[in-house]
Amino acid sequence: MTAELKRMCKSLRLAHVADIYDRIPFEDPVQYAEALLTMELQLREEAKADRLIKKAKFIQEKSLSSFQWSEKVHFPPQMDATELGTLQFIERKENLIFTGSTGTGKTHLATGIGHEACRKGCEVRFYRVSDLAEVLEKAWAEGRWGQFRNRFKKVDLIILDEMGYVPFNKEGAELLFQLISDWYEQTSLIITSNLEFSQWNRVFSDSRLTAALVDRVIHHAHILNFTGDSFRVTHALSRQK
Missing domain, CATH: 1.10.287 (Helix Hairpins)
Structure with missing residues (x-):
């Protein structure tokens, strides 16, 4: 040329x-x-x-097509794997909540959906909740809180991974509540957690704030329950046989 x-x-x-x-x-x-x-x-x-x-800053390279579906993933009545794969929940600004024990595939599925959303042109952000807590408190301490909140105005999907593994202090819980209030009915969330909603008081220090946060999260949400043993433990045991 x-x-x-x-x-x-x-x-x-x-x-x-x-x-x-x-x-x-x-x-x-x-x-x-x-x-x-x-x-x-x-x-x-x-x-x-x-x-x-x-x-998006995913911590793993996982695809939706590589996720191994089984009867251990329990869908709500109005959704199945095919519907999930269409990503229409993002267009409707609905949330997905993945609950279940550690190692049952919650992060893999959330990451796979996130990758698929990126390939369809969506803006996605991925956070481990423990890391997000540090980021929020640092932004607040350095006077960048407003700037940080504005980063999400054009984001289509936010993935909050491992809610419940590390408790928030009062300030961190309030900052996260402000973010989720910003995102309510504006942005889709995927939250993975090893805790049932009734146990989220372990994460946040204020019971009223916890109730208000859960109320916003589960409104317009599809809740998937992951059961069974850890894939990683099962795989490790199978190699020893």
Whole structure:
């Protein structure tokens, strides 16, 4: 490709044409133009998905297709695996709550859904709740609280992983409540927890705040219960046989 053609591609923001134009089979001008631009669009979408996945800051590389469904994942009446895979709950600004013992696949499924959402063009953010508590308190102490809250205005899905493993102090609980109040009916949440809602008082120091937070979280929510033994323990035991 000539320098002039490269310049025009850059001017037209055709980021990939210069790299792929000689790999497209030519049958006739219309076929070639359609194939070339189709590939340009496809590579743009892939690059965008990669950027969104990087911004989400997942701690694992998990896909929705790699999740092993079983009878140990209990759906509410109005949802099943097929419906979940459509991600329509994000369009409806609904929440997903995954409850169950450690190691039963909650984080894997939440991460897989998050990756799929990124590939469909959604802005996603992933936090371990224990890490988020530190981030919130630091933002407050450094006078960046308002700026931090504004980061989520255009986010479509927020994943809060491992709610209940580490308790919040009073200030941290109040800051998280403010965030969830901001997100209420504006952004979809996925929350994973090893605790039932009746046990969330262990996490937050104020029972009234806990009740108000749970009320916002479970409104418009689909609750999935994960049962059975830990996949990691089961796998480790199987290798010893």
